[in-house]
Amino acid sequence: GAGVSQSPSNKVTEKGKDVELRCDPISGHTALYWYRQSLGQGLEFLIYFQGNSAPDKSGLPSDRFSAERTGGSVSTLTIQRTQQEDSAVYLCASSFRQGRETQYFGPGTRLLVL
């Protein structure tokens, strides 16, 4: 079956522009996570969605970052007024339900802010 998909695979933008990153989780998975992977910091949690509950935004680094999940499926991560330090790989993961279920990762979106 299809895995987690993300688009675009690569994104180059200019400092100050807004970007939107998309994640399509595995069908039927109710939990969705966004992580960021950068050279200096490794993989860091950003935000978590579980079904129709309010998201856990505790990992978002600033108010320039936001995310939504429509219809309990597709999720969009938006970064406003991008900065060079936002350059990283943004990874999405989904799992069947809340709990200790395996998280399956997408291939990531490589963001470069010039």
Place this chain on the structure above:
Amino acid sequence: QKEVEQDPGPLSVPEGAIVSLNCTYSNSAFQYFMWYRQYSRKGPELLMYTYSSGNKEDGRFTAQVDKSSKYISLFIRDSQPSDSATYLCAMIKLGGNNRLAFGKGNQVVVIP
């Protein structure tokens, strides 16, 4: 101090050698432990998942957890060039949002 420490140094080994990787953690709330493998320009994929102290084997891979020392290890026996990848330890706390806390990863190169 990061929640999960993994010495991020690269590791080169000859084919057939044993690869040994480890992580330490500081918070005893971590109860579920994973090793992910990440190939270049791909997302991480789950390799091993364990939640109790002791050893868990899966083919050439052995995951070891010592909760009393807050120390986990991954061993790869008879390493192959196809094992060349970055290996990330990850763990989940009991309760909370089940987010993964990752180590920084080790890049492993198996030389034919």
